Amino acid sequence: MxxxxxxxxxxxxxxxxxxxxxxxxxxxxxxxxxxxxxxxxxxxxxxxxxxxxxxxxxxxxxxxxxxxEPVAHLLGYRDFWTLRLKVSPDTLIPRPDTERLVEQALALLPNRPARVADLGTGTGAIALALAVERPQWEVVATDRHPGAVALARDNAEHNALSNVTVLQGSWCEPLIGRFDMLVSNPPYIDPSDPHLQQGDVRFEPLSALVAEEEGMADIRQIAQQAPGYLLDGGWLLFEHGYDQGEQVRACLAALGYDEVATVRDLGGNERVTQGRWRGKQHDE
Structure with missing residues (x-):
C-alpha cells in the first residue's frame, strides 16, 4: 500500500x-x-x-x-469553553450551544463569592466552565448516574479545578443549603422526535436526551424544586430546545418567578431561559 x-x-x-x-x-x-x-x-x-x-x-x-460514531467518542474528549473534557457513552457530548448558558450565568452574577449548582452535570461541562471563570465561586454539580459523577469528578481533577464538588443524586435532591444560582441543561427532547434516530444522538444515552410532556417534564420538575434551594433573589437558568422558549417562560411565570426572559444562541434560536426567585415576597 x-x-x-x-x-x-x-x-x-x-x-x-x-x-x-x-x-x-x-x-x-x-x-x-x-x-x-x-x-x-x-x-x-x-x-x-x-x-x-x-x-x-x-x-x-x-x-x-x-x-x-461521534468524533468525540472516537477521540475520547471534546473541547468546551476553554477546557478539554473527557467524554463517555454515559453522558451527553458537550455542544457549543451550551456555552450560551455559561455566558448568561456569568453575566447575571457579579464576580464575587457565590454558591452555584449545575443540575444534571453529565461531563461536568457547565460546572467546570463556571468554576474556571469564577475561582471565588463554590460550584456544586449533581447527577443521578454514577458513571456521569465519576466522569465529572475526573474532568474536574484533570482541569485542576478545586472549587467544584460533584454529588450523586437527582436534580436538587443532593444539595445542602441555598444557592445564588441554579443552572441546568436537562433532557428536553420529545420522545417522538425523529431526530433521535439521526446523527450523533444515536450513540448518546436517551435518559439524557428525552423527557415526557413534550420534553418539558424535567424542566417543570426542576423549576418546582428550585425555590427550596435558592436564596432570595437567586436565579434559575435552563438550556432548552429552540422551540421551547415560550413554554419554559410560561412554566416559570406560573410558579411565581420574576424577571423571566429568554436569550438566543448564535444561530438566533431561543436557547436559555431565566427566572429570579424572590423568596421574601412568597413568605409574606
Missing amino acids: TEPSVAAALARAEQLADCSESPRLDVELLLCEVLGKPRSFLFTWPEHLLSASEQQRFEQLLARRIQG
Missing part, C-alpha cells in the same frame, strides 16, 4: 458527506489524533506522508465515523 499524504487523507472527507454536518473538520480531528499534531500541521505540511501504522489507525477511525 502506498503511504498516503496528509492532503490525500483530508480528501477522504467526501466519504462523510452523508453522515456528518462537518465532514472536513471531522477528518482533520481524526488525522490530528493519529499524527499527534495540531491542526496547523495539516495545512503547513500537506505533503507529509503517513506511516503504515498511522494509515491503518486513520482507516479504522474513519470507518467508525462513517458508521455514525
Whole structure:
C-alpha cells in the first residue's frame, strides 16, 4: 500500500458527506489524533506522508465515523469553553450551544463569592466552565448516574479545578443549603422526535436526551424544586430546545418567578431561559 499524504487523507472527507454536518473538520480531528499534531500541521505540511501504522489507525477511525460514531467518542474528549473534557457513552457530548448558558450565568452574577449548582452535570461541562471563570465561586454539580459523577469528578481533577464538588443524586435532591444560582441543561427532547434516530444522538444515552410532556417534564420538575434551594433573589437558568422558549417562560411565570426572559444562541434560536426567585415576597 502506498503511504498516503496528509492532503490525500483530508480528501477522504467526501466519504462523510452523508453522515456528518462537518465532514472536513471531522477528518482533520481524526488525522490530528493519529499524527499527534495540531491542526496547523495539516495545512503547513500537506505533503507529509503517513506511516503504515498511522494509515491503518486513520482507516479504522474513519470507518467508525462513517458508521455514525461521534468524533468525540472516537477521540475520547471534546473541547468546551476553554477546557478539554473527557467524554463517555454515559453522558451527553458537550455542544457549543451550551456555552450560551455559561455566558448568561456569568453575566447575571457579579464576580464575587457565590454558591452555584449545575443540575444534571453529565461531563461536568457547565460546572467546570463556571468554576474556571469564577475561582471565588463554590460550584456544586449533581447527577443521578454514577458513571456521569465519576466522569465529572475526573474532568474536574484533570482541569485542576478545586472549587467544584460533584454529588450523586437527582436534580436538587443532593444539595445542602441555598444557592445564588441554579443552572441546568436537562433532557428536553420529545420522545417522538425523529431526530433521535439521526446523527450523533444515536450513540448518546436517551435518559439524557428525552423527557415526557413534550420534553418539558424535567424542566417543570426542576423549576418546582428550585425555590427550596435558592436564596432570595437567586436565579434559575435552563438550556432548552429552540422551540421551547415560550413554554419554559410560561412554566416559570406560573410558579411565581420574576424577571423571566429568554436569550438566543448564535444561530438566533431561543436557547436559555431565566427566572429570579424572590423568596421574601412568597413568605409574606
